[in-house]
Amino acid sequence: MTTRFLAQLARELAARGQTVAVAESCTGGGLGWHLTALPGSSVFFKGGVIAYANEAKQRLLGIPAALLARHGAVSGHVARAMAAHVRRMFRATYGIAITGIAGPSGGTAGKPVGTVWLAVAGPAGTTAELHRFRGSRARVRAQAVDHALRMVSRGFPPQTIP
Helix, strand or coil: CCHHHHHHHHHHHHHHCCCEEEEECCCCCHHHHHHCCCCCHHHCEEEEEECCCHHHHHHHHCCCHHHHHHHCCCCHHHHHHHHHHHHHHHCCCEEEEEEECCCCCCCCCCCCCCEEEEEEEECCEEEEEEEECCCCHHHHHHHHHHHHHHHHHCCCCCCCCC
16 A cells, blocks of 8 residues: 555545545454544544454444354455444445454465455445455455555546556
8 A cells, every 4th residue: 555545545535525434353453544644534534443353243333143143254244234334333425344364374265364355335335345365464454454445446536546
C-alpha cells in the first residue's frame, strides 16, 4: 500500500462527504490503523470493531451463531454480515470487513492459511471477495488490508485512484 494511494483515497472520501467503518478479524486493527495514519482522518473514519473470536463476532457485530456454524467465520457470508453490521452500527457510507486465516497455523484443506474474505457494504449493496494470499502472517495481513482499501476505491471513477 502506498502512502500516495491512501492519501488519495482519503481525499476522495472527504471530498464526497463519505465515511468508513471497519470490522476486522485476522488483521487485528491493521485496516483501522492505516485509515487513521493520515492527519484529518476523523473527517472520513467513523470507527471500528476488532472481533477476533466467534463470540466477539456474535456479541459485537450481531453475527448469528447459526451462520458461523453453517459457513464458518472465514466465509463470504460472515464477511458480508460483518460489513453490513459495522456500516449500520457507525452509520457510515461504507462498512469494510476482513476475516481470514493469516497463519502460520489454523488452515485446513478447504481453507488453507492465506484464505481471506473481504467485504464492503455501501450505498450500492454489499460485495465480498475471496483471496488466497501467500507469504508470512504479516504479509497475508498486509495484503488483506491493501485489497480491502482497493475495494472501497472502486466506488470512484477509475482514473481517480492510481
